[in-house]
Amino acid sequence: LVKTNTLLKRTFPGRYESLASIRGFVVQAAKDAGLSEEDIYRVELSVDEACTNIIEHAYGGEDRGDINCTLNIEEGGLRIRLQDFGEPFNPSKVPAPRFDVPIDQLKSRGVGFFLMKKLMDELHYESTPQGGNVMVMYKSK
Amino acid sequence: MDIAITNFKRCDVVKANGRIDSYTSPDLEKAFNEITEAGKFKIVFDMSDVNFVSSKGWWVLIDNQKKCRRYKRGEVVLANIQKDIQESLGLVGLSNYFKVFDDVTSAVGSF
Numbered sequence: 577l578v579k580t581n582t583l584l585k586r587t588f589p590g591r592y593e594s595l596a597s598i599r600g601f602v603v604q605a606a607k608d609a610g611l612s613e614e615d616i617y618r619v620e621l622s623v624d625e626a627c628t629n630i631i632e633h634a635y636g637g638e639d640r641g642d643i644n645c646t647l648n649i650e651e652g653g654l655r656i657r658l659q660d661f662g663e664p665f666n667p668s669k670v671p672a673p674r675f676d677v678p679i680d681q682l683k684s685r686g687v688g689f690f691l692m693k694k695l696m697d698e699l700h701y702e703s704t705p706q707g708g709n710v711m712v713m714y715k716s717k
Numbered sequence: 718m719d720i721a722i723t724n725f726k727r728c729d730v731v732k733a734n735g736r737i738d739s740y741t742s743p744d745l746e747k748a749f750n751e752i753t754e755a756g757k758f759k760i761v762f763d764m765s766d767v768n769f770v771s772s773k774g775w776w777v778l779i780d781n782q783k784k785c786r787r788y789k790r791g792e793v794v795l796a797n798i799q800k801d802i803q804e805s806l807g808l809v810g811l812s813n814y815f816k817v818f819d820d821v822t823s824a825v826g827s828f
Contacts, residue, residue: 592738592739592740593740595738595739595740596736596738596740599736599738599769613801614801614804617769617801617804617805618801618805620769621769621771621805624738624739624769624771625771625772628738628739628771628772628773631739632739675809675810675811675813676810679779679782679783679786679814680783682779682783682814684772684776684779687772687775687776687809688771688772690809691772691805691808691809694808694809695805695808
């Protein structure tokens with residue numbers, strides 16, 4: 577049974593230990609939205625990368641603020657909104673990583689966002705007037 | 718995440734179980750360090766019981782690949798990768814940096 581037009585909200589402490597529960601929360605909604613097994617993994621990975629970015633770059637470390645996660649199970653798929661209250665951080669401004677280089681020249685920066693762009697159908701970033709960042713991602717069925 | 722290391726004559730096999738993310742990747746790093754600090758650089762990573770790897774996890778593997786290949790003294794090879802994980806590795810473009818084997822026996826045999 578696919579449940580549509582359901583809105584789910586949860587707040588998680590911004591620390592790496594939260595990643596497993598954030599992923600669990602999103603994976604359940606992705607199942608309820610009727611996404612395929614492959615797409616559920618893609619969503620799970622994108623959310624993990626986005627939340628790691630929030631902790632690392634927006635908050636600059638663990639335990640400095642919360643991550644608000646809002647999930648909208650829509651007719652056509654799953655919409656995910658992640659909000660933090662840290663420093664403005666626009667991942668799309670980070671240059672895309674290069675993978676056509678010898679291994680010693682590989683750089684990790686920007687890989688998470690690059691993955692999210694490839695794995696999700698839509699990705700929007702905005703900084704909010706009251707501070708912090710909002711990332712909205714969408715995966716269709 | 719549980720991690721076990723098995724020493725073979727020609728190489729070492731690291732077998733992890735669970736999900737590798739920013740929280741658990743330091744455990745993986747520790748396991749690889751244990752091997753490389755003992756002066757051994759031929760490593761098979763058995764991923765049959767690994768069902769999630771974030772870019773943080775790939776970075777532990779990349780860093781160790783750099784370390785192991787230095788002076789041509791060894792390599793990190795992967796065995797038994799699950800389909801979803803393999804897809805994300807390919808998407809990022811990191812699959813070019815690792816040999817992938819269908820099972821541990823052939824991975825061990827490659828050394």
